[in-house]
Amino acid sequence: MRELTLSRVKLVRGLLGPILVLATLLGIGYGAVVMLHSLPAHPSVKALSMRFVKSQNSTIADWNMTLIDNSTMTTIMGIVCQANRSSNSCNEIGPTYYVTTPFYIEPGQAMTFELTGVNTTTPLWEFHISFYGWPHDGIPSNEAISLAPAGPTTTEWLFYNSTSNSIIE
Numbered sequence: 800m801r802e803l804t805l806s807r808v809k810l811v812r813g814l815l816g817p818i819l820v821l822a823t824l825l826g827i828g829y830g831a832v833v834m835l836h837s838l839p840a841h842p843s844v845k846a847l848s849m850r851f852v853k854s855q856n857s858t859i860a861d862w863n864m865t866l867i868d869n870s871t872m873t874t875i876m877g878i879v880c881q882a883n884r885s886s887n888s889c890n891e892i893g894p895t896y897y898v899t900t901p902f903y904i905e906p907g908q909a910m911t912f913e914l915t916g917v918n919t920t921t922p923l924w925e926f927h928i929s930f931y932g933w934p935h936d937g938i939p940s941n942e943a944i945s946l947a948p949a950g951p952t953t954t955e956w957l958f959y960n961s962t963s964n965s966i967i968e
Contacts, residue, residue, distance in 0.1 A: 840870070840871045840872045840932065840934055841870055841871060841872070841932070842868075842870045842872055842874045842930055842931065842932035842953050843868070843869050843870035843874075843953070843955070844866045844867065844868055844869065844870070844874055844904065844928060844930060844955060845866065845867050845869045845968065846864060846865070846866055846928075846957050846959075846966045846968065847865040847866065847867050847909060847966075848863075848864070848865045848966070849862055849863070849864055849865075849959050849964070849966065850862060850863045850865075852913060855916070858918060858919055858920050859916050859917065859918065859919065860917050860919050861913055861914065861915050861916070861917065862913070862914045862917050863911055863912070863913055863914070864879070864893070864894070864911070864912060864913075864914055864926075865909055865910065865911045866904065866909065866910055866928070867904070867907070867908070867909040868904035868905060868906050868907065868908055868909075869906075869907075870906055870932070871906060872906065872932045872933060872934055873903055873904065873905050873906065873932075873933035873935075873938065873939065874903060874904045874930045874931070874932060874933065875902060875903045875930060875931040875932075875933055875939055875943070875944055875947040876894055876902055876903065876904070876910075876912075876929075876930050877928075877929030877930050877931060877947070877948060877952055878891050878893070878894075878929050879891070879892055879893040879894050879914060879926055879927070879928050879929070880892060880926070880927050880929075881914075881917060881918055881924060881925065881926055881927075882925040882926070882927060883918065884925075889927055890916070890918070892914045892915055892916050892917055892926075893912060893913060893914040893915060894912035894913070894914070895912060895913040895914070895915055896912050896913075901938075902944045903933065903938065903939050903944065905938070914926075919961065922960060922961050922962045923958055923959070923960050923961075924958065924959045924961065925956065925957070925958050926956070926957045926958075926959065927954050927955075927956055927957075928954065928955045928956075928957060929952050929953070929954050930952070930953055930954075930955075931947040931948070931950050931951070931952055931953070932953065933947075955968070956968075
């Protein structure tokens, strides 16, 4: 039987230690890159609420909509339109911003804006919400916000049932 000497223990420890540390660091780094590519950044919004503001006549009214950015990146708002299935069109109804409301939503944040001229003749309303992802660090500048419509848009369809006051996505 061979006896394990102190010099052999040092040699094994000297070789095996750095290899284990390097393998651990490379494994974690590679795993992080794989996870980053498997879960790419994507813009997405979710409607939180709709609230009546005022009536303009028996078929048209103004409403407030609150959205939350439930994505991994800042979202620049585009237009919101209400679909009209009988004429196969989508009429722009917003967003109209309040003085303190920005034109973008950061991840996890919510924003409220007004929809003007919502057609209230049917109990189920279909909205198309257009927005653009801001895949950069920091908030977008006014110039970036004005140039956003030149980039690829994301659109989400939202249905609001006015009789049950519920949002269907």
